[in-house]
Amino acid sequence: xxxxxxxxxxxxxxxxxxxxxxxxxxxxxxxxxxxxxxxxxxxxxxxxxxxxxxxxxxxxxxxxxxxxxxxxxxxxxxxxxxxxxxxxxxxxxxxxxxxxxxxxxxxxxxxxxxxxxxxxxxxxxxxxxxxxxxxxxxxxxxxxxxxxxxxxxxxxxxxxxxxxxxxxxxxxxxxxxxxxxxxxxxxxxxxxxxxxxxxxxxxxxxxxxxxxxxxxxxxxxxxxxxxxxxxxxxxxxxx
Amino acid sequence: xxxxxxxxxxxxxxxxxxxxxxxxxxxxxxxxxxxxxxxxxxxxxxxxxxxxxxxxxxxxxxxxxxxxxxxxxxxxxxxxxxxxxxxxx
Numbered sequence: 001x002x003x004x005x006x007x008x009x010x011x012x013x014x015x016x017x018x019x020x021x022x023x024x025x026x027x028x029x030x031x032x033x034x035x036x037x038x039x040x041x042x043x044x045x046x047x048x049x050x051x052x053x054x055x056x057x058x059x060x061x062x063x064x065x066x067x068x069x070x071x072x073x074x075x076x077x078x079x080x081x082x083x084x085x086x087x088x089x090x091x092x093x094x095x096x097x098x099x100x101x102x103x104x105x106x107x108x109x110x111x112x113x114x115x116x117x118x119x120x121x122x123x124x125x126x127x128x129x130x131x132x133x134x135x136x137x138x139x140x141x142x143x144x145x146x147x148x149x150x151x152x153x154x155x156x157x158x159x160x161x162x163x164x165x166x167x168x169x170x171x172x173x174x175x176x177x178x179x180x181x182x183x184x185x186x187x188x189x190x191x192x193x194x195x196x197x198x199x200x201x202x203x204x205x206x207x208x209x210x211x212x213x214x215x216x217x218x219x220x221x222x223x224x225x226x227x228x229x230x231x232x233x234x235x236x237x238x239x
Numbered sequence: 240x241x242x243x244x245x246x247x248x249x250x251x252x253x254x255x256x257x258x259x260x261x262x263x264x265x266x267x268x269x270x271x272x273x274x275x276x277x278x279x280x281x282x283x284x285x286x287x288x289x290x291x292x293x294x295x296x297x298x299x300x301x302x303x304x305x306x307x308x309x310x311x312x313x314x315x316x317x318x319x320x321x322x323x324x325x326x327x328x
Contacts, residue, residue, distance in 0.1 A: 022325055026314040056323045100307065127293075132300035145293040149286055155242060198242075209300040211307050236243040 008037040008111065009088035009171070010096065013080035016048045017098040024096075025057050025066065027104040035111065040084040043070040077165075078188045082178055085171075093169045101210050102166040109206045110168040120201040122168040123193060124208035125161035131207030147228060151190070154232055155239075158197040159205060162190045166208055173201055187231035191239075198239045253278075 010028065014021055025039060041054050054068045069087050071080070081095060094110065096102040102124070110122045126133050127148065136144070151162050163186045169177075173196065183191045196203060261271050315325045 019325060022318050022323055023311055023314040026318055027310060053324060060318075060321050060323060100311075103303075103307065103310075127298065129298060132298035132303070134300050134304045136299075141297050142290070142294055145297065146290050149289045149293065153286065154246075209303040211300075211303050236246070237241060239242050 007090035008092045009090035010039045010094040011084035012041050012098045014043045014050050014098045016046045018048045018050045018053050020099050022053050031104045031107055040067045042080045042084045044074045045072050091171050093171050093174050096166050099213055106208045113204050113206050117204050119204040120170045120173040121196055121203045123205055124164050124166035125205045126210045127160050128207050133210045135212035157194050159193055165189045194235050194239050
């Protein structure tokens with residue numbers, strides 16, 4: 001594969017990320033100076049004016065580098081990726097979060113890993129040396145680790161970080177995998193990588209650091225745990 | 240083959256092994272009957288060990304939060320200069 005001919009479409013779903021979207025766009029441009037890429041912002045009708053900021057960024061960086069492809073309202077992550085995918089002109093697609101928990105400085109390592117190994121998917125992992133998490137208390141780490149051990153035992157997924165959503169896909173592979181996924185939320189991310197693993201796609205991992213910026217929010221209550229267990233059972237039965 | 244079927248086949252295989260051990264009487268029957276319990280308990284202990292070890296070795300990166308703040312400041316400066324609205328919220 002001729003590295004010079006690769007184009008990377010970076011899909012960033014947003015909802016009320018007025019400040020973060022500007023910061024993340026700046027950082028992407030900073031860390032990918034010699035790469036052909038486009039950023040596809042899929043905004044779900046943010047009331048805080050996120051789309052206005054994106055338009056300002058388009059004036060600064062060019063409408064061919066930043067695509068704004070909004071939707072009317074919050075319609076979920078999976079469909080946001082599919083929507084972004086329709087407008088992606090690259091042969092590779094990167095998905096990442098808009099809130100800066102995923103730092104664009106890792107983008108070069110994703111690209112490098114893919115070029116070195118020819119992998120179909122490169123997924124970021126927080127759980128290996130070189131990676132890490134900041135902003136999690138002991139309870140959060142415990143549930144994360146417990147959930148991971150359970151998932152490894154039951155699913156044999158072939159990756160160390162199942163719920164991570166910082167990934168690089170070959171466009172054709174993403175299209176193939178996403179069409180067969182039906183879950184929502186982070187179970188969706190798990191479903192994507194497990195289905196890809198079952199289809200025997202070549203998956204590589206790179207360490208990433210994750211700075212949790214949503215401090216204090218109870219993202220891991222009892223209902224989340226139940227959803228997670230249901231997700232595991234669903235994936236055991238259907239993949 | 241769906242994954243749950245793979246796990247099921249594995250279970251059937253282990254059960255067949257266990258039954259053949261019961262038949263063959265290489266090990267005294269009293270011990271053989273307890274093997275499934277030993278197996279489940281060992282699995283449980285292994286799982287707990289993995290959780291414990293993983294928790295102890297959980298990679299953290301406090302310096303990343305600092306670096307991020309620096310990046311944010313740098314980004315805000317640049318964007319403000321170029322006329323993008325990065326007013327504080």
